[in-house]
Amino acid sequence: MSSSTFSLLFVVATTAAAFLSSSTPVSALPFNIPPLPIKNPWLSFMNLSGCHVGEHRAGLSNLKHYLNRFGYLSAAPNFTDSFDDALQAAIMTYQHNFGLNISGEIDDATLKKIVLPRCGVPDIINGTSSMTPLRGRGLFSYFPGNPTWPGSRSELRYAITSTSAVSIDISTLKAVFARAFARWSAVTTLNFTETESELDADITIGFYNGSHGDEEPFDGALGTLAHAFSPTDGRFHLDAAEAWVAEGDVTEASSDGAVDLESVAVHEIGHLLGLGHTSAPEAIMYPTLTTRTRKVELASDDVEGIQTLYGTNPNFEGMAPTMSNQEMNGGALGLMARSGVGQVVLRVLPAIAVGFLTLS
Numbered sequence: 001m002s003s004s005t006f007s008l009l010f011v012v013a014t015t016a017a018a019f020l021s022s023s024t025p026v027s028a029l030p031f032n033i034p035p036l037p038i039k040n041p042w043l044s045f046m047n048l049s050g051c052h053v054g055e056h057r058a059g060l061s062n063l064k065h066y067l068n069r070f071g072y073l074s075a076a077p078n079f080t081d082s083f084d085d086a087l088q089a090a091i092m093t094y095q096h097n098f099g100l101n102i103s104g105e106i107d108d109a110t111l112k113k114i115v116l117p118r119c120g121v122p123d124i125i126n127g128t129s130s131m132t133p134l135r136g137r138g139l140f141s142y143f144p145g146n147p148t149w150p151g152s153r154s155e156l157r158y159a160i161t162s163t164s165a166v167s168i169d170i171s172t173l174k175a176v177f178a179r180a181f182a183r184w185s186a187v188t189t190l191n192f193t194e195t196e197s198e199l200d201a202d203i204t205i206g207f208y209n210g211s212h213g214d215e216e217p218f219d220g221a222l223g224t225l226a227h228a229f230s231p232t233d234g235r236f237h238l239d240a241a242e243a244w245v246a247e248g249d250v251t252e253a254s255s256d257g258a259v260d261l262e263s264v265a266v267h268e269i270g271h272l273l274g275l276g277h278t279s280a281p282e283a284i285m286y287p288t289l290t291t292r293t294r295k296v297e298l299a300s301d302d303v304e305g306i307q308t309l310y311g312t313n314p315n316f317e318g319m320a321p322t323m324s325n326q327e328m329n330g331g332a333l334g335l336m337a338r339s340g341v342g343q344v345v346l347r348v349l350p351a352i353a354v355g356f357l358t359l360s
């Protein structure tokens with residue numbers, strides 16, 4: 001691990017520890033709305049500190065559900081509170097993906113990462129798509145089978161279809177999502193236009209509470225923040241229960257649980273276009289987002305990943321991707337031939353979500 005990576009992880013962990021130790025009430029947008037209580041649904045995992053293989057400790061079954069939810073552990077009829085070999089292997093894969101010391105134990109650095117709010121899309125999909133990079137390219141990843149929007153659909157229309165569950169005014173939402181889409185059109189050949197008609201839209205954006213019809217229920221404030229589906233599904237859902245900050249400086253928000261809407265939007269649009277998660281902490285497609293943090297700039301890892309799929313905007317002045325489309329497609333076909341897997345995230349998510357339903 002490079003020293004800069006280590007430093008960044010340390011900062012993230014320190015920030016996480018700060019918000020975990022606080023019970024300061026939250027203030028949602030705008031800043032003068034009375035604060036509401038907020039509780040991290042994953043905070044109880046901190047009780048598992050120091051746990052290692054062979055131990056039996058209450059709460060390990062919940063951690064297994066979490067690791068199953070994000071693709072690290074296979075589903076089981078009932079998870080027990082025993083720290084078995086499968087859990088150790090899952091912890092080690094998680095530690096590898098997040099650049100942590102691969103101890104196989106539930107150490108404090110691992111716990112501080114696990115309890116951070118994050119994207120609901122799994123890091124490993126059906127055991128094939130993962131944050132583990134192919135040799136000779138960036139850390140970015142794609143969904144199994146590398147689904148993309150076809151070249152004939154480079155002009156994509158999006159509609160903001162469900163906003164009644166949040167109190168953010170529509171003009172503010174329109175501006176946030178327009179800026180988020182513009183980050184991706186600036187580096188690729190894709191263009192995005194807002195449409196008022198859901199029927200006319202390739203991409204639909206909505207805020208929802210709890211269960212909302214796709215077997216991916218939201219979990220209230222913190223925990224999972226949002227999720228989006230791989231091409232060409234087009235659905236992008238946000239957890240209405242978050243303390244979303246859609247305008248103003250999120251770092252100045254009075255709530256420790258404040259989440260920057262534009263930062264999450266830029267990330268989820270990456271999924272809508274075909275990007276999976278990355279191990280590069282500075283990248284937009286990194287799975288976690290620290291509260292009260294704005295992260296909207298595409299990193300070189302994001303740019304390389306998306307340009308490999310869609311080509312480069314002629315006006316983009318950064319570096320071109322190092323791997324050609326032909327190389328990428330050849331690699332993908334090879335992967336599919338070896339694994340026999342062609343499913344996209346849509347067909348995999350419901351199975352992974354089963355464990356999540358029982359997470360308390």
Ligand SMILES: [Zn+2]
Nearest residue numbers: 119120121287
């Ligand atoms: Zn994600």
Ligand SMILES: [Zn+2]
Nearest residue numbers: 212214216237
């Ligand atoms: Zn959903």
